[in-house]
Amino acid sequence: MDEVHVPLWERERHRWRAGAAATARLAIAEARLLTRAVPSDCDALVVGYPGHFDLPAARRAARGRPVVFNPLVSLADTFVADRRRFRPRSLAAHALELVDRRAFASADLVVADTRAHADFFASLTETPVEVCFVGAEDRIFRPGWAPSDPVTVLFVGKLIPLHGIEVVLEAARLAPELRFRVVGSGQLEPLLAHRPPNVEHVAWVEYERLPAELHHAACALGIFGTTAKAQRVIPNKAFQALACETPLVTADTAAAQELLVDGESALLVPAGDGRALADALRRLAADAELRQRLSRGGRAAYDARASEAVLGVRWREFLERLVH
Numbered sequence: 001m002d003e004v005h006v007p008l009w010e011r012e013r014h015r016w017r018a019g020a021a022a023t024a025r026l027a028i029a030e031a032r033l034l035t036r037a038v039p040s041d042c043d044a045l046v047v048g049y050p051g052h053f054d055l056p057a058a059r060r061a062a063r064g065r066p067v068v069f070n071p072l073v074s075l076a077d078t079f080v081a082d083r084r085r086f087r088p089r090s091l092a093a094h095a096l097e098l099v100d101r102r103a104f105a106s107a108d109l110v111v112a113d114t115r116a117h118a119d120f121f122a123s124l125t126e127t128p129v130e131v132c133f134v135g136a137e138d139r140i141f142r143p144g145w146a147p148s149d150p151v152t153v154l155f156v157g158k159l160i161p162l163h164g165i166e167v168v169l170e171a172a173r174l175a176p177e178l179r180f181r182v183v184g185s186g187q188l189e190p191l192l193a194h195r196p197p198n199v200e201h202v203a204w205v206e207y208e209r210l211p212a213e214l215h216h217a218a219c220a221l222g223i224f225g226t227t228a229k230a231q232r233v234i235p236n237k238a239f240q241a242l243a244c245e246t247p248l249v250t251a252d253t254a255a256a257q258e259l260l261v262d263g264e265s266a267l268l269v270p271a272g273d274g275r276a277l278a279d280a281l282r283r284l285a286a287d288a289e290l291r292q293r294l295s296r297g298g299r300a301a302y303d304a305r306a307s308e309a310v311l312g313v314r315w316r317e318f319l320e321r322l323v324h
Contacts, residue, residue: 043323044068047107050075052099055106066322069107072134073229074100074124082162082229083187100124109322111315114255116232132314133259133306136239141211145245145295147218151285152179154217154246156210156237159186163235164224164251166191170274172199175282183213214244218291219267219284222250226272234259242266242302247294249280259305265297 045062047054049072058067076096079085086092104110104125111130112118118129153172157163165188172180173196180199182192192201205213214220220241223230231253238256241248242265250256252268262268267284269276284291304310 044319046070046319049073052103055103059106066108066319067106068109068111068318068322069103069127070111071103071121072113073233074121076100077120077229082225082227083160109318111318114232114234114258116254116258120232130318132311132318133234134236134239135306135308135311136236136243136302138243138308140208141214141240141243143243143245143299144211144215145247146215147291148216150179151218152181152216153219153221153249153281154181154183154213155221156183156205156213157223157235159184159188159191160225161188161227162223162225162230162233164226164230164272167224167272167274167277168221169195169199171277171281172196174275174278178281178285181213181217210240211244214241214246217246219247219249219281219294222248222256222266224251224269224271224273224277230271231255239302239306242298242306245295245299247284247291248298249277249284259301261297261301264293265301266294 042065044066045058046068047058048070051058051069052071052075055067055069076093076099079096080088080090080093086096101124104121104127107127109130110121110125110127111132112121113132113134115131118131121129155163155165155168159165163184165182168180168182169191172178176196176198178198181202182195182199183202183205185203189203192199195201220237222238222241223233223235230251232255234255238248238250248260248266250260250266250268251271252262253271256266256268260266260268267280269280284294
């Protein structure tokens with residue numbers, strides 16, 4: 001595999017900040033990308049997230065070879081419906097919808113991260129859509145779960161509506177005997193200014209240190225938002241927790257049910273329900289056998305359907321079928 005890449009966000013902690021400066025940097029990177037030569041012996045081009053703006057250039061650079069798009073998300077769905085950065089039916093919303101549709105139409109195949117997301121993408125394009133889980137990096141996220149005392153509930157992620165930090169804070173208030181560690185920053189960070197005393201907040205942890213955080217926690221939290229997008233995704237951090245053997249607690253969504261079974265490979269609770277989350281965490285904290293069962297079951301689900309070995313085979317099948 002050859003990579004054609006122009007660095008853009010690598011040195012930024014928060015990666016993407018909408019605005020004139022970010023737009024200018026993106027435009028410069030796109031211009032530089034157009035000057036990069038695609039290896040003549042490649043059989044197909046794969047454009048990953050967040051490559052929505054790269055697809056027209058990739059289509060031209062491919063010179064007739066197949067183009068695969070792995071978008072992860074719809075830009076309009078993310079910035080309008082989920083994060084509410086722009087108003088529905090605004091000029092910006094229409095522009096993002098146009099970018100989505102043009103990107104999907106420029107590909108020969110779109111790969112979605114869940115079946116629920118694939119069904120949504122299919123409503124935006126006539127391009128064929130396949131499904132492959134996100135997974136985790138096996139070289140970084142490895143088994144080794146050995147929780148330390150006291151029992152600690154770990155939340156890692158961007159503080160955006162999708163993740164439902166307000167639900168986590170409600171659960172923390174209802175279960176003051178439990179210790180919560182929140183790692184992350186973002187749109188809803190102001191909610192943490194009035195967090196209960198049993199919630200510790202760390203704005204940033206280096207990526208390579210995340211496995212240690214997971215190995216030492218009694219359990220890891222997934223997402224609990226109530227937006228439509230939250231029903232369709234399994235976040236990276238869920239796969240990372242499963243890979244590390246850390247018991248996972250997340251919302252009971254259509255996407256989660258594609259991989260997880262409540263009580264066997266994770267605890268699934270109603271989205272947006274802080275009381276249900278608090279009850280599940282109390283149950284988990286009081287039952288060491290349950291924690292062990294979820295640890296083993298979660299890793300088994302990961303090995304069977306989300307490890308690099310499994311996902312690599314699936315990607316190879318997509319590409320071979322497309323090329324031949």
